[in-house]
Amino acid sequence: MDNLYKFICCGSVDDGKSTLLGRLLLNTGNIKEDQLADARKISQQKGFENIELGLLLDGLLDEREQQITIDVAHRFFDFDNTRFHILDCPGHEQYTKNMAIAAAEAQAAVLVIDLTKGVSPQTLRHIEICSLFQIEKLCVCITKCDKLEWNTEAINNISSQICELLKDFNFDYQIIPVSAIENKNIDKVLDCLIDFKNTNLTKENKKTLIHIQNCNFDGNERYYWGHYVEHNIPQTGDKLTLYPEKIQVTIKSASENGLISINEDVDISRGHCLSNTNVIVSNSIKYYSVLFEELSNDLLLKHGTRTVKVRQVSNNTLQLEEPIIFNNITDIKNNGFGLLIDNQTKRTVGVAVFLANDNNLINRTEKGFVYWFTGLSGAGKTTLAMHLMSHFNIKPILLDADEIRKGINADLGFTAEDRYKNVFRIAQMADLLSSQGFNVVVTCISKDAKQRSEIKSLLQDRYIEIFVDRSLENCRKYDKKGLYKSIGLQKIVQGYECGNTMSVHIDTNFDTEEISKTKLLAELKKLKYIN
């Protein structure tokens, strides 16, 4: 067998999942005579005329009693040089979470819809879960077509309903009307799965992502056990980034069994990560959860090779004691979720799906942002900057021009040249800090448009200019600090030049402090500069 391909079989209860799968197994020659005899015997005992194909799959006694599937069953069949791994999902609403777990493991889905019943709320729920867990391929089977004698109108009706429904999603899908009992169109389902598998094979993926499981020191050389998350094994000489330190290392050797050594003499242990693609290192994660039990307040999160304590769960955000190395599920599926474990019972109580950030933001948070508040003195820069600071879980670094003038820039006066230097030094500090991954908040009058455009070319896409707009007249009116009483300063602050580098405009001439604060966060969120 050249390949291994996992798919789930889902859909509403009694829509004919097990029967269809039983047929798939039977037709591909993957049911042996003793298994068939077993199913035949039980079918007879239960008074069925023919062999109930579903019995080839339902395994637990409770399930056979009630003729329903409760737990996910794992089956395998070989076809077209491929090992297909079926995860047969329960259809009952109360077992939807079991289906979700299976979806997280699978690459494709066979969704069954009963022709006589049509699309149910449970069908929709299953589609949504497939989408959440990044299943790209969907084989929709309209089952029990024999019951309506293959009525074309009915089949077309449901087909168009399904098409309408799937418009809102991003699946690559096929719709196939079938009858497992009459053994019709089962070959088309198999062709569809083969199609899915082949497109998966040709899809290019150059991402390498390795979670380090352990260090294996044999006395001479340090080997690491690596878990390959993305399906690529690095080559000798490949440069990868070691997280969370963000140090570049060179692969000395990497075996297909996950035994890795590197050239550099750096300290690597369990929980580290090697990657050539962007990952997020954070202890604050936005998530969506699939829960099996109610969450207690003593929780662990297992992700990659790390198990960390959860400090707080709020607003769909997980606050962890230590940062983990992860991705948004839409970015790298297998690095995009974690298990929630009760620290007392050690049971898995749920799955957290990471919806951390937009891809856009992920790429840029490799480096920090510089939130540059500009505007006249007394415009409200500091108030708004403080409000932004409090929004972060990891506090950004504050560079307040007034404070810096007291220290590093104490040598500078107020001549045009000195004022230029003052702003320039702050920009350089912001550059230094943000390029090492820190977020920086700057409050600085910086009224010279030409200089701000220089700063923008220095900081590039890290630079976010927030213009706190209050007229000189109004600043003077609300002059709490008594700044404008000094004639010298008045000369300095007049004549603010707007320029074209502004990202966010906050008008404090009319908006109250509260409204300004709300607007600031809303604008930054909209632009994806904050979570």
Next chain:
Amino acid sequence: MRNFNHLKQLELQAIDIIREVCSTNNLDDIVVFYSIGKDSSVMLRLFEKAFFPKKIPVKFMHIDTGWKFKEMYDFREKIAKEIDIIVYKHPANLNPFLDGRRYTDVMKTEALKQALAKYDFKIAFGGSRRDEEKSRAKERIVSIRDKNSRWNPRMQNPEIPPLYNTHFSQDTSLRIFPLSNWTELDIWEYIKLENIDIVPLYFSKERYVKKLDSGIYIATQNETGELKKVRFRTLGCYPLTGAVESEAKNVDEIIQELKIAKYTERITRVIDYDAEGSMELKKREGYF
């Protein structure tokens, strides 16, 4: 791994599980059940690979009933020269001919519980596969047992391989099945690929056998058997393990034979045919 054939993928997944469990737990708490059969031979190779270039740091244990085939004991002696194998046998010494069902309950299920308690093992690796039997199709790779070693299908953790919860509370223990997603054919193809040593009983040879309704069994010295070319698809206690008529003398021929086989390997095991769901009931009592 995209370019790996499925066998290499299964191998890597199994090694990954072994390493993950051993990295997150105390090695003294871990034991690998060694049944002398083909799946155990594959497990041994996977453990060697998982820890290479170091030696396997966990113990192997054989639950002996005293009624295994002689060839199995010979093979165990050979393997014991390479790795340490703890042998545990229940003191009751029941007889499969006389004690019927109680024999399995005591000499296997009970013995297993005793052995775990004696050595204080909390995590036991086993070679079970999902394709072996229906209730096993629902089994987790990391499976929880209650304090009496009992399996409750309702209390299992949700599991999303390759992400495993390898933590457990004090009143529970774990069973780990790295071969869950392997089929009988995979086992044989891996034995071929890796040139793994197995008990010669798997290969066809002329043996003295007696034919009963439930299958073909090896004739004991006192019985007059007929000479037949047979081999074994599974190995266990000789009075409970049926042979199949076969010409397959080597691994290649076995693979060819399996590809056209009409029956599963379970047909040769008496334990599964007692009643509907018998394996599930045995597991609920603490059978592996």
